[in-house]
Amino acid sequence: MPDLSRTFCVIGDPIAHSLSPLIHAAVFSRLGVPMAYEAVRVAPDRLAAFVAESRSARRPGFNVTIPHKQAVIPFLDGTHGDASLIGAVNTVAAAGGKLTGYNTDVDGCRAALSRGGWSPAAEGVLLLGAGGAGRAAVRALSLEGVKKLSVFETDRGRAESMKTGLAAPLGLEMEILSSPAALEAAVRGAGLLINATPVGLWPAVGGSPLPDHGWLSPSCLVFDMVPNPVETRLLREARLRGCRTVAGVVMLVSQALAADTLWLGRPMPDGLFEVCLSLCIQHLEAHGHAPDSHRG
Numbered sequence: 041m042p043d044l045s046r047t048f049c050v051i052g053d054p055i056a057h058s059l060s061p062l063i064h065a066a067v068f069s070r071l072g073v074p075m076a077y078e079a080v081r082v083a084p085d086r087l088a089a090f091v092a093e094s095r096s097a098r099r100p101g102f103n104v105t106i107p108h109k110q111a112v113i114p115f116l117d118g119t120h121g122d123a124s125l126i127g128a129v130n131t132v133a134a135a136g137g138k139l140t141g142y143n144t145d146v147d148g149c150r151a152a153l154s155r156g157g158w159s160p161a162a163e164g165v166l167l168l169g170a171g172g173a174g175r176a177a178v179r180a181l182s183l184e185g186v187k188k189l190s191v192f193e194t195d196r197g198r199a200e201s202m203k204t205g206l207a208a209p210l211g212l213e214m215e216i217l218s219s220p221a222a223l224e225a226a227v228r229g230a231g232l233l234i235n236a237t238p239v240g241l242w243p244a245v246g247g248s249p250l251p252d253h254g255w256l257s258p259s260c261l262v263f264d265m266v267p268n269p270v271e272t273r274l275l276r277e278a279r280l281r282g283c284r285t286v287a288g289v290v291m292l293v294s295q296a297l298a299a300d301t302l303w304l305g306r307p308m309p310d311g312l313f314e315v316c317l318s319l320c321i322q323h324l325e326a327h328g329h330a331p332d333s334h335r336g
Contacts, residue, residue, distance in 0.1 A: 044097035052105035091115040148295030149180035156286035163231020165189040174236035227255040240272040258282030
């Protein structure tokens with residue numbers, strides 16, 4: 041039985057093949073931090089009990105992934121910053137007997153865009169999906185200075201909720217797209233396309249959120265938040281069109297390092313991102329597509 045007071049973890053359902061233990065164990069090892077990290081499967085009906093057990097065992101913190109990012113909030117003592125704005129938590133830190141929820145997906149998204157060489161410009165910004173990942177993207181884009189974006193979402197109610205509850209308070213002009221014709225026009229005019237849907241995630245690797253990749257302009261940067269496979273069908277087709285691409289595993293590693301910065305109270309050293317990214321890619325290549333290696 042590990043000493044939970046010295047053990048971080050990631051919770052989700054399912055969770056067995058999460059890449060988070062690989063990333064955080066590498067960070068702790070290289071920094072000489074005497075902490076452990078594990079993956080813990082927590083079914084929805086066990087979430088309250090898990091949080092209570094973490095409190096009593098003085099677990100220093102944990103990551104949260106599907107399906108608990110919103111459901112965990114009522115069991116915490118509060119949320120901070122971006123987590124409060126977005127309404128979703130992916131990192132929990134314990135301090136002074138209190139559990140506080142944070143969202144480092146925003147940091148991960150910004151880091152991925154930076155590593156892709158993107159900067160706000162005149163070209164259009166198109167976001168596919170208005171779920172939790174999409175909300176993190178909206179916040180990241182607002183911090184990067186974006187003032188206007190288009191969002192394609194088949195669930196109109198979810199899109200309207202994001203527009204009124206998040207984009208508008210952030211000062212973002214958000215256009216909701218729902219028809220194939222509107223999507224085509226937006227793709228053709230996009231300088232940045234972000235896929236925040238799970239389409240293309242293992243095992244359905246043949247899927248793509250775009251019905252026609254020929255709509256993509258070679259000048260477009262395509263960022264797919266799906267981390268497994270490393271190169272999704274969307275990214276492969278975009279690369280063949282001459283587009284620059286950013287893989288979801290880049291965001292995965294970046295948000296994990298942001299969580300470690302929060303937990304350990306120190307910036308991560310230069311070069312650690314490359315080490316962790318390489319480990320993740322090697323793992324996926326060696327073990328095939330892991331069905332549970334999602335963000336978190």
